Amino acid sequence: MRNDELEAELEDLSSAEDFLDFFEVPYDSQVVFVNRLHILQRFHDYLEADKEGPSGEEGWIGYYTRHLTTAYQDFVASDARTEKVFKVFNAQDPKPVFVPLDTLLK
Numbered sequence: 200m201r202n203d204e205l206e207a208e209l210e211d212l213s214s215a216e217d218f219l220d221f222f223e224v225p226y227d228s229q230v231v232f233v234n235r236l237h238i239l240q241r242f243h244d245y246l247e248a249d250k251e252g253p254s255g256e257e258g259w260i261g262y263y264t265r266h267l268t269t270a271y272q273d274f275v276a277s278d279a280r281t282e283k284v285f286k287v288f289n290a291q292d293p294k295p296v297f298v299p300l301d302t303l304l305k
Contacts, residue, residue: 202259209263215239219271222264226271234274241270 212218215235219226231238245266253262 205259205263218242218267222260222267224264224268224271227275230271230275238267238270238274241273242267245270 212221215231215238219231253259
């Protein structure tokens with residue numbers, strides 16, 4: 200069961216910086232500038248994967264902070280292409296195409 204009051208506060212947040220500031224996660228603005236959508240998607244993915252909610256004394260703030268911090272750190276240590284958060288990064292590598300020179304000269 201989620202905390203309705205906290206959920207209402209979260210609805211007002213719109214950017215990665217808003218979330219990081221709200222949960223007091225220290226961040227490098229350059230990392231966030233380059234990876235903001237990836238960080239938020241990874242945060243969402245972590246929340247969806249963790250169906251149990253906060254453990255023990257952690258509480259909802261700690262629960263969200265833990266997952267947001269992990270999502271942010273994924274992109275401090277890596278990059279969007281390596282992390283492959285979005286479907287476009289999971290597409291197969293393009294295959295080389297051979298075009299004979301004589302067809303270009305016609």
